[in-house]
Amino acid sequence: MSWSGGYPEAMAKNDARRQALADAGIAVLAREGSRGLTHRAVDAEAGVPVGTTSNYFRSREALVTGLFDRIGARLAPTPEDLAARADEPPSRALFAAYVRDIVRRLTTHREVTLALYELRLEAARRPDLARSLGEWQRAGLDADVAFHEAAGLPGGRREVALFHYAIEGLVLDRLVAPVDPETSTDEIVDALVAGLLP
Amino acid sequence: MSWSGGYPEAMAKNDARRQALADAGIAVLAREGSRGLTHRAVDAEAGVPVGTTSNYFRSREALVTGLFDRIGARLAPTPEDLAARADEPPSRALFAAYVRDIVRRLTTHREVTLALYELRLEAARRPDLARSLGEWQRAGLDADVAFHEAAGLPGGRREVALFHYAIEGLVLDRLVAPVDPETSTDEIVDALVAGLLP
DNA sequence: TTGGAACCATAACAGGTGTCGTGGTCGGGC
């Protein structure tokens, strides 16, 4: 409790290792939940000696923040994701395919997506995290709106946001306990697009 | 819900107290997250001596299950909620009002709703909880579908499920970090109804 | 070669947590 002597401010900076630890943390977060996310659990998951995670992320708060950054990086659409369909003429069908891709990406990366929901709840009670999360989400929405308008599709920010809500809810449902398992995810997405695209 | 058998033997049975503890647990779960949900924390929240929660819910798993039961009870629509608008002629506007009510109920009971999301994530990694949750959700959807059809509104189970997804996502967004704070929640609900009701 | 800085492994410690046991209190039936 005597930090007056001054512990060297230097913190581990090996970025590859830090990233590996963050990935391990995401895995733990998805598998064990917020409750199981501890320094030692991340150490075990990453197969590194006890204490390593503690060296890289001084406090649990720092660890959570680090995970959030990494999740953002891992879930961000790759450039080719965006470019893939850029040369096709815009259409409702194209948009539907685009949204299907997003949902597929999220449900496929179950681990990362669940970890993100977990962090979202953490943000519900940590204002600083909420701010970061809000900025990140809004930036994502901005990009979606830009894409939307560049494609000449109808609807503005408000309408694109509707998809955001619906997709968030759909993915959570599908990842945890589907209420309507008979209907395929793609069908649902198509129905959403049919209704919500003006 | 199907597990209406007795409590595990040799356990406290005072239902009023058990319920009070569950409510305290919900408060803790919402405020501190899954991580902060401990027997002692519930004791403190409920203002009872240390050990009480442990007496009523022998293990943490039992505690979580108990909370889930209580949340179900607290979020279930009261009969008058359902009957309130039953005598008005069915219309899109009436349905919109109905959905607005639901969303308002969820966002107002921030505590309970956040706790429910928390449990949902817990269910993502505990199959037995996922089963209970699935049954509960499906029962809710059944009721919604019945109401929907009784009101003579267009659309079946699949369409009602779309509302389920959209509302889940919307409420989470609103409770944590709204991406589109300018638009009022009621406006959003109206837009969803306009689009998703066939 | 040597100095030192960054990086890493390990230990230590104070506190928190799940779980079980044990005795005490209270109220209603004999």
Add this chain to the structure above:
DNA sequence: GCCCGACCACGACACCTGTTATGGTTCCAA
């Protein structure tokens, strides 16, 4: 009256967690 069971307060204990300290290792520049 008294006794029995339900209900409850409290303590104990082994384990886990966050955090900090410290000494060793590696590697590059002087």
